[in-house]
Structures are given as structure tokens and as C-alpha cells.
Amino acid sequence: QKQRIAIARAILKDAPILILDEATSSLDSKSENEVQIALEKLMKGRTVLIIAHRLSTISEVDVIVTIKNGEVDEIGAPKTLSSTGGIYSQLLMLQNKNDDTTKKKLKKYEISE
Structure with a gap:
């Protein structure tokens, strides 16, 4: 509702x-999809x-910036970054x-499935 x-x-x-900032983090899948459509x-x-943290929320962006240990680690288009190994x-x-x-590794990054 707040979103x-x-x-x-x-x-x-x-x-x-x-x-x-985490615009869809507390939503169920159906609500997330509705909010995502409105956001697009x-x-x-x-x-x-x-x-x-949910990669589904950034699938249609032009540029992604990843941050590691408080510093910019990668900058690029999703398609480009998907094959860099970063x-x-x-x-x-x-x-x-x-x-x-895998679930343990995702938890390390504070990411849900």
C-alpha cells in the first residue's frame, strides 16, 4: 500500500x-508484478x-552499478554484466x-529467491 x-x-x-529504495521488497509476487508494471x-x-536486492526489479534498466565493500565494483548494461563473471x-x-x-550464498548477499 505504501509503495x-x-x-x-x-x-x-x-x-x-x-x-x-527496495520498492517491492515487502510485496508478494502478485503485488510486486503490479507495482513493477506501474514503475515501468x-x-x-x-x-x-x-x-x-531482487534482480527482477532491475531487469529493464539501462545501466547497473554494483557496489562491493562500499566501492563501485561494476558499471554496465545488464546484458554486458551478465557475462563478466562479476x-x-x-x-x-x-x-x-x-x-x-545456493540459498546460503544468496543469504550472504541478503537476497531472497
């Missing part, structure tokens, strides 16, 4: 810059900074697996 209200406010304000419309033509590609591989070892 939807914040999205509505951003639409009404016509904000040129949006900062989305809202983000068009705007500068958006998305802070996310943090982003490692997380993609981990999220596509479903075993106990």
Missing part, C-alpha cells in the same frame, strides 16, 4: 528524478536510481539455482 501511494505522489508531482510506466523519460552475473546464476548451498 502505491509513493508511486501516485511521484506521478502527480511529475518528478524528473526518482529514487526507489513511471520511469519512462526520468532519471531513476534503484536500490534493489557480482551481477554471479547473483544471476545463484538466483537461477534452487539448492541449499
Whole structure:
């Protein structure tokens, strides 16, 4: 509910810059999908900074910046970063697996399945 209200406010304000901090973190899958659709419309033509642990929330972005130990580790398009062997590609591989070892590794990054 809070996320939807914040999205509505951003639409009404016509904000040129949006900062989305874990915008879908507390939502179930159905609600996350609905909010994600609204966000995609809202983000068009705007500068958006998305802070996310769920990779599904950043699948349509232009540029990803990964941070490791408080410093920028990677910058690039999702397609490019998915094949570099860096943090982003490692997380993609981990999220596509479903075993106990993988779950422990994801937990290390504070990422849910």
C-alpha cells in the first residue's frame, strides 16, 4: 500500500528524478508484478536510481552499478554484466539455482529467491 501511494505522489508531482529504495521488497509476487508494471510506466523519460536486492526489479534498466565493500565494483548494461563473471552475473546464476548451498550464498548477499 505504501509503495502505491509513493508511486501516485511521484506521478502527480511529475518528478524528473526518482529514487526507489527496495520498492517491492515487502510485496508478494502478485503485488510486486503490479507495482513493477506501474514503475515501468513511471520511469519512462526520468532519471531513476534503484536500490534493489531482487534482480527482477532491475531487469529493464539501462545501466547497473554494483557496489562491493562500499566501492563501485561494476558499471554496465545488464546484458554486458551478465557475462563478466562479476557480482551481477554471479547473483544471476545463484538466483537461477534452487539448492541449499545456493540459498546460503544468496543469504550472504541478503537476497531472497
